[in-house]
Amino acid sequence: MNKVIIKTENLCKYYNKGQHNEVRAIDKVNIDINRGEFISIIGPSGSGKSTLLHMIGLLDRPTCGKIYFDGKDISNLSDNQITKIRREKVGFVFQQFNLIPLLTALENVELPMTINGHKEIDTKKKAEELLKKVGLGHRLNNRPPQLSGGEKQRVAIARALANDPEIILADEPTGNLDTKTGKEIINLLRRMDKKGFTLAIITHDQRIAKVAEKVINIKDGRIIKEGG
Amino acid sequence: MLDMALRNVFRQKARTALTVLGVMIGIAAVVALGSLSEGLRVQITKNLEQASGIVTVTEKSDQGLFVGMTSSELSQETVDEIMSIDGVRDATPVVYEVGYLDDESLGFGQPTLFESGVNPEDIELFTTEGAILDEGEVLEEGDTDYAMIGYTISEDLDLEVGDIVTVEERDFIIKGVYEEFGDPGLDSGIIIPIEIAQELFERDTYSAVIIYPEDLDEVETLANDIEDSIDGVSAFTTAEFAKQIQGIVDQIGFFTIGIAAISAIVGGLGVMNTMIMSVMERRREIGVLKAIGATNSYVLRMILIESAIISLIGGLIGLGIGYLGSNALSFLTGGQAEGIVTIRLAVYSLVFALFLGIVGGLYPANRASKLSPVEALKYE
Ligand SMILES: Nc1ncnc2c1ncn2[C@@H]1O[C@H](COP(=O)(O)OP(=O)(O)O)[C@@H](O)[C@H]1O
Numbered sequence A: 001m002n003k004v005i006i007k008t009e010n011l012c013k014y015y016n017k018g019q020h021n022e023v024r025a026i027d028k029v030n031i032d033i034n035r036g037e038f039i040s041i042i043g044p045s046g047s048g049k050s051t052l053l054h055m056i057g058l059l060d061r062p063t064c065g066k067i068y069f070d071g072k073d074i075s076n077l078s079d080n081q082i083t084k085i086r087r088e089k090v091g092f093v094f095q096q097f098n099l100i101p102l103l104t105a106l107e108n109v110e111l112p113m114t115i116n117g118h119k120e121i122d123t124k125k126k127a128e129e130l131l132k133k134v135g136l137g138h139r140l141n142n143r144p145p146q147l148s149g150g151e152k153q154r155v156a157i158a159r160a161l162a163n164d165p166e167i168i169l170a171d172e173p174t175g176n177l178d179t180k181t182g183k184e185i186i187n188l189l190r191r192m193d194k195k196g197f198t199l200a201i202i203t204h205d206q207r208i209a210k211v212a213e214k215v216i217n218i219k220d221g222r223i224i225k226e227g228g
Numbered sequence B: 001m002l003d004m005a006l007r008n009v010f011r012q013k014a015r016t017a018l019t020v021l022g023v024m025i026g027i028a029a030v031v032a033l034g035s036l037s038e039g040l041r042v043q044i045t046k047n048l049e050q051a052s053g054i055v056t057v058t059e060k061s062d063q064g065l066f067v068g069m070t071s072s073e074l075s076q077e078t079v080d081e082i083m084s085i086d087g088v089r090d091a092t093p094v095v096y097e098v099g100y101l102d103d104e105s106l107g108f109g110q111p112t113l114f115e116s117g118v119n120p121e122d123i124e125l126f127t128t129e130g131a132i133l134d135e136g137e138v139l140e141e142g143d144t145d146y147a148m149i150g151y152t153i154s155e156d157l158d159l160e161v162g163d164i165v166t167v168e169e170r171d172f173i174i175k176g177v178y179e180e181f182g183d184p185g186l187d188s189g190i191i192i193p194i195e196i197a198q199e200l201f202e203r204d205t206y207s208a209v210i211i212y213p214e215d216l217d218e219v220e221t222l223a224n225d226i227e228d229s230i231d232g233v234s235a236f237t238t239a240e241f242a243k244q245i246q247g248i249v250d251q252i253g254f255f256t257i258g259i260a261a262i263s264a265i266v267g268g269l270g271v272m273n274t275m276i277m278s279v280m281e282r283r284r285e286i287g288v289l290k291a292i293g294a295t296n297s298y299v300l301r302m303i304l305i306e307s308a309i310i311s312l313i314g315g316l317i318g319l320g321i322g323y324l325g326s327n328a329l330s331f332l333t334g335g336q337a338e339g340i341v342t343i344r345l346a347v348y349s350l351v352f353a354l355f356l357g358i359v360g361g362l363y364p365a366n367r368a369s370k371l372s373p374v375e376a377l378k379y380e
């Protein structure tokens, strides 16, 4: 186990490279994320926060530079190998919740386990436990349209935890919630964080940023300030 | 995954129903039309088993026995020559005409009437020793005003022993009615004494001579001998006959099923269209699936299973409708065209439906599997 779970070297993501409308969404970024750390990523809209989060969560490939995940350079891995690492080690939480509307809360949480295909796991039981842990023991069989925003985000968090990831990446998880609910969600995420997860949250909320151990401030695809 | 695919399929109920309908119509057509050629095939096989080892001699014809027999004119001398050839166990001449029943009450689908003149003592030979009397008796020497009829005729005209049947304006008393035999030549046939037939049709020639060889293994040799030693005749064996008929049936089957298959392919295009739309609508969801760890092949399989489900449902309902349609066709044609939905036909049409679904699903499934999760997540 490496102390640094994610390390980037001159990481960049250019859209429409070489054309007149080239966008440097992320430009030569170097960061180290330590295991168990709580990081917040801040910056104006369009500065490249989501792009960075997608790349370090192995959802998107960089146009140049390197990502080391748990010490391993992932640039030469196949799509399937990268998907497997993402599935087992990364949990995503989105601003739009992104639950599957057709499935119940329980089934949504089961899904990453089913896809992962470990037959020995009782997916139903584990999903139930996770939903209880996020305070939704009474909403197991409700579908997303029947849930409030805060409840949806709790389901999403339970789903992110399903395959026991090492890092949780949350992209403005409180962006669609009122202040009070947002606070509860952040508290919930932080409680998970205490149990040894690495947690990275993109946020506009200065109060969240204040409690983070490290703040990465991005503007125009570059880190302008990094500190705790 | 199957459970989720089923739910996805029934998410857009109206659209799925229409797509299923498209496949259903095509498969129903394949089954209904296919059943007719299967019916013909089964009937022919049955007849051939009953009529194995017979040589039928007609006037020389290049058009095969079927056509040959209706226009054939064999003189008395030729018939005598044929019957006296070596290797013949039994032989009997036949006069054969095709007519239509003069019965206005039958209306559309008036059955054809196969009129055969046979020597009364040789009727067993003519019916290839396989037909069973349902009621009455077989014609005897001197029964000039009597006739025997087949199952279909007796059913259609509601005739029984003792009733009168009119052929070419001459009345005959029905002496015997046969059980269903499986060959329209007998089932839709009327048998009268051969001299009467010649009188009725104003001819002194014969249509054919039916020959039973002494040695069943020598059928082909006997047929060749007859053609070699007698001028102006063609000798057909059951095997040749079978080949000819099979060829015709295969052609008919190929053509009709081909037309039906085109409509099924259109149904398959419907599946493709529906799945393309479905994938577009669910782009974001597919992005989510990938974000939580679904591989490209997982997404590919999911979409393929969905299109297979749609086409299989269409195939199953189509099979049911096609089965009903096949029965309806048999009914409308008064049993002349008997459709049989064989297991082979049922399995082929379901496999075809599945094939259409999978082929139709390949393009949308491939597109879905290649979606970039980050791009897909941007869609509302
Ligand atoms: N597919 C794309 N094509 C072109 N530009 C893009 C694409 N995706 C994102 N961008 C641009 O990249 C920049 C960073 O986007 P993003 O990471 O979403 O910002 P943030 O999350 O900080 O609001 C923005 O200017 C955005 O317009």
Ligand SMILES: [Mg+2]
Binding pocket: A049, A050, A051, A171
């Ligand atoms: Mg963003």
